[in-house]
Amino acid sequence: MMLDSLYQEIILDHYKHPHGRGLRDPYDGEAHHVNPTCGDEITVRVPADFSDISYDGLGCSISQASASVMHELLIGKSAGEIAGIHEAFVELMQGRGQIEPDEDVLGDAIAFAGVSKFPARVKCALLPWMAFKDAAARAGVDVGASPEVKA
Amino acid sequence: MTFDVARIRADFPILQREINGHPLVYLDSANTSQKPRQVLEAMRLHNERHNGNVSRSVHTLGTEATTAYEEARAKVAAFINAGTPDEIVFTKNSTEALNLVAHSAGQYLALKPGDEIVISEMEHHSNIVPWQLLCERTGATLRWFGITDDGRLDESSLAELINERTRLVSLVHMSNTLGTINDLSRIVARSREVGALVTLDCSQSVPHLPVDVRGLGVDFIAFTGHKMLGPTGIGVLWGRFELLAKMPPFLGGGSMIETVTMTGTTYAAPPARFEAGTPPIAEAIGLGAAVDYLNELGMVAVHQHEQDITAYALKALADVPGVRIFGPATPEGRGGTVSFAVDGVHPHDVGQVLDALGVEVRVGHHCAKPTCVRFGVPAMTRASFYLYTTTDEIDALARGLDQVRKVFG
Secondary structure (H helix, E strand, C coil): HHHHHHCCCHHHHHHCCCCCEEEECCCCCEECCCCCCCCCEEEEECCCCCCCEEEEEEECHHHHHHHHHHHHHHHCCCCHHHHHHHHHHHHHHHCCCCCCCCCCCCHHHHHHHHHHHHHHHHHHHHHHHHHHHHHHHHHHCCCCCCCCCCC | CCHHHHHHHCCCCCHHHCCCCEEECCEEEECCCCCCHHHHHHHHHHHHHHHCCCCCCCCCCHHHHHHHHHHHHHHHEEEEEEEHHHHHHEEECCCHHHHHHHHHHHHHCCCCCCCEEEEEECCCHHHHCCCCHHHHHHHCCEEEEEEECCCCCCCHHHHCCCCCCCEEEEECCCCCCCECCCCCCCHHHHHHHHHHHHEEECCCCCCCCCCCHHHCCCCEEEEHHHHCCCCCCCEEEEEHHHHCCCCCCCCCCCEEEEEEEECCEEEECCHHHCCCCCCHHHHHHHHHHHHHHHHHCCCCHHHHHHHHHHHHHHHHHHCCCCEEEECCCCCCCCCCCCEEEEEECCHHHHHHHHHCCECCEEEECCCHHHHHHHCCCHHHHHEHHHHHCCHHHHHHHHHHHHHHHHCCC
16 A cells, blocks of 8 residues: 555654654754645754754654654764765655665665655655754754755 | 435546545545536537637627626626626636735725724635735734634624724635634624625635525625636626726726726726736636536535535544544534544644545645634644535545554554
8 A cells, every 4th residue: 555655664653752852952053944835833953063953843744753863863963974864865855756765874764765755745754854954054054055845 | 306416426527536546535625626527518618619709809709709708707696696797707716806805995995004904713815815915005904803612703892893993894604624604694784884895705605505695795705616616717706886886906908998098098897897808718618607507406405415414424523533623513504614633643644544545635724824723733634525425425534534543543
């Protein structure tokens, strides 16, 4: 059934038991993003050294699980490493199911490969990642060129 | 005559489709309705045989197109019991119709700081934003009715809310989110008392129940073709003729003029004054065919069928554990649009699982964010019904919700 590729166990686990959820201090940059079509919202906070990535939001399983996976994957990494992972995730999401994800780079985020087959849900998965990028920029750290988000 | 849903469904080719390996269960008619063969055929026939531009050609095709376009206007006028077809302005959709009122009636009223416009928390964004823009332009103040816990307009402060400063009141006839059918008699009476104009957003009511504009006693109503078996791209503004006749144009251009010189222009009488440019001709004709289709069934019968389906659905949903219905819990004073929450599951996920089973519902804020906020949720799942909806389809929805609970349980 098509649903299985969307709702992978890993995604449902992160949704039901989110990692690192809740807004924390200290931080240097904060961004609040909204998906105007569905009303989903997320706020992401980061200190400039990415020793924490805290977030809070309202949204579907895909956007909330994506935030949890992102927290785990990016926390404590360097700006350079983050830029690479960020780019790989965005590329995966825009791949319309055609890209084979690299688990060494993306970890649990490979579970989102199936989401890219559902154009209406790609924006859900990307919402926390775009908010993170903005928060990082506001903390004075560039984590890569902003790709055009298609959904 | 009994209401033969099976026979009606045979007129809608799309209802034969399968979605993700399941028979299509289309529960999103409040978003857009499906179209019967009769409407598709009328548009095809027009384009294949009678296409010409309207109101400007002496040739045969132009004359045929003009006749068909004006016949559609007359059908729409009769459908809502308008005084004359000249009270029917064809627009792109309800949104454009409401913007037309905000612009042209707003200008006619010469609104200024101190004047008040009254709407409600129950409105679609299309009946909020044009008034916010009008208030920004004129300095008038926007005020609104709240919603009661059971999803009705809160009229407790009616006498204060609509007062001698109120110039215009614009309210939804039937909520696109809660399904509430508003009894507007007290509000209309109070508006008349203070001399305010009244506009109704009838996008969800005209397609589903008998609407008589003279009986409602209001000044303007807006509705749209694609929610009443017609095509997209055609909407309707009905306005009292003597008001339309006093209002300045909305858009300027071809067809809306009396005469044009390089130094100035005089305007045509309504409805032409408000129909600048080539209109959606085939779409208007399609809407006329949709009106014929609805008339043949009878709006009383259509409404009764939907009341029966709604009663069935409210009961079926109440029986699903963890489902909370927003809006009136019984079929009285509500239509066939039911929004609900599934405990612990986001509407997007509900909609996704249902789609995998061929059940098409809408999820999100339904262009009515203030209504969602009023009930403390960012989004809702909405099932909406029409003349082709069956109890089997409601059962499929209920089974789908069981599946939702399994996936996210």
